[in-house]
Amino acid sequence: MLLVVETIGIDVGGTKVLGVALDPSCPDVVRAEQRVPTPEGGDGLVDTLLALVVGLSAPAARVGVGVPGLVDRQGTLRMGPHLRRLHDVPLAEVLTQRSGRLTVVDNDANCHAVAEQAAGSARGYDEALVVTLGTGIGAGIITGGRLLRGANGFAGEPGHMVVDPNGPPCPCGKRGCWERFASGTGFARLGRDAAYGGRLDGAVERAGGDPEALRGEHVTAAARAGDAEALTVVGQLAHWIALGLANLVNVLDPAVIVIGGGLVEAADLLLPEVQMRFSDLVMAGDRRPAVPIVAAALGDRAGAIGAALLAAEGG
Numbered sequence: 001m002l003l004v005v006e007t008i009g010i011d012v013g014g015t016k017v018l019g020v021a022l023d024p025s026c027p028d029v030v031r032a033e034q035r036v037p038t039p040e041g042g043d044g045l046v047d048t049l050l051a052l053v054v055g056l057s058a059p060a061a062r063v064g065v066g067v068p069g070l071v072d073r074q075g076t077l078r079m080g081p082h083l084r085r086l087h088d089v090p091l092a093e094v095l096t097q098r099s100g101r102l103t104v105v106d107n108d109a110n111c112h113a114v115a116e117q118a119a120g121s122a123r124g125y126d127e128a129l130v131v132t133l134g135t136g137i138g139a140g141i142i143t144g145g146r147l148l149r150g151a152n153g154f155a156g157e158p159g160h161m162v163v164d165p166n167g168p169p170c171p172c173g174k175r176g177c178w179e180r181f182a183s184g185t186g187f188a189r190l191g192r193d194a195a196y197g198g199r200l201d202g203a204v205e206r207a208g209g210d211p212e213a214l215r216g217e218h219v220t221a222a223a224r225a226g227d228a229e230a231l232t233v234v235g236q237l238a239h240w241i242a243l244g245l246a247n248l249v250n251v252l253d254p255a256v257i258v259i260g261g262g263l264v265e266a267a268d269l270l271l272p273e274v275q276m277r278f279s280d281l282v283m284a285g286d287r288r289p290a291v292p293i294v295a296a297a298l299g300d301r302a303g304a305i306g307a308a309l310l311a312a313e314g315g
């Protein structure tokens with residue numbers, strides 16, 4: 001009889017924490033799953049993570065945790081722009097001590113990339129760029145079949161490339177970062193700008209008549225119904241996404257780009273527009289092999305699955 005060694009993977013998001021238990025040799029099959037709200041502060045987060053490890057009740061020796069922000073090679077969260085009051089938290093050390101299980105901590109988008117490479121849309125690729133477009137933007141860079149980590153473990157933060165030095169302020173402390181324009185948050189802002197300019201009536205109606213309540217999903221719903229003004233805003237978002245991807249491809253030369261995160265729900269509407277604009281923006285777009293831009297396959301479980309896989313191979 002084969003002994004199944006389970007591993008726990010946990011993905012810390014801006015609003016929810018998702019934990020899974022799985023056998024790392026079968027990352028497609030999640031045995032157990034739990035979701036809880038994201039608490040505020042480092043102590044609350046540690047307690048929540050420990051409760052999930054117990055709650056998943058797996059005979060697991062190892063735990064992986066993905067968090068949004070800069071995580072160093074020792075598993076300390078140095079800075080999380082979307083997690084309030086969390087910086088310099090030695091998560092891996094504290095969790096290993098308190099849970100009694102070897103725990104590795106990594107950037108959440110790195111975890112997404114590992115999962116998509118193992119069991120999703122980047123399967124079979126040794127050179128892949130996985131970009132998550134959600135509240136912010138994260139990325140995991142696969143090169144030579146491995147995750148690119150950089151000197152400190154901080155590689156793959158393209159959301160904070162400055163694309164407009166005079167642009168809106170970013171939670172990271174800078175201005176005009178790519179994620180201010182090309183994330184779900186950026187999409188809502190592009191929509192509100194159009195709405196206050198007197199356009200986008202169809203989408204505003206879907207938001208209850210209040211431009212301030214406008215979200216990306218209202219714009220995509222109007223665009224799907226053929227609303228020309230909503231389609232224009234989708235095109236603006238596609239431009240900003242394609243601009244950042246073109247810059248990244250000029251540097252990294254991946255064979256495929258996988259798009260995950262909340263905006264992937266609009267992939268059918270968005271990705272053809274992004275692909276078209278990308279070809280014009282990347283260097284020598286008509287003289288290089290096409291870089292397919294495809295939707296992630298694993299949905300919102302990808303981060304937790306990837307965290308489990310990193311735990312299985314780490315330590």
Ligand SMILES: [Zn+2]
Nearest residue numbers: 160170172177
């Ligand atoms: Zn930033």
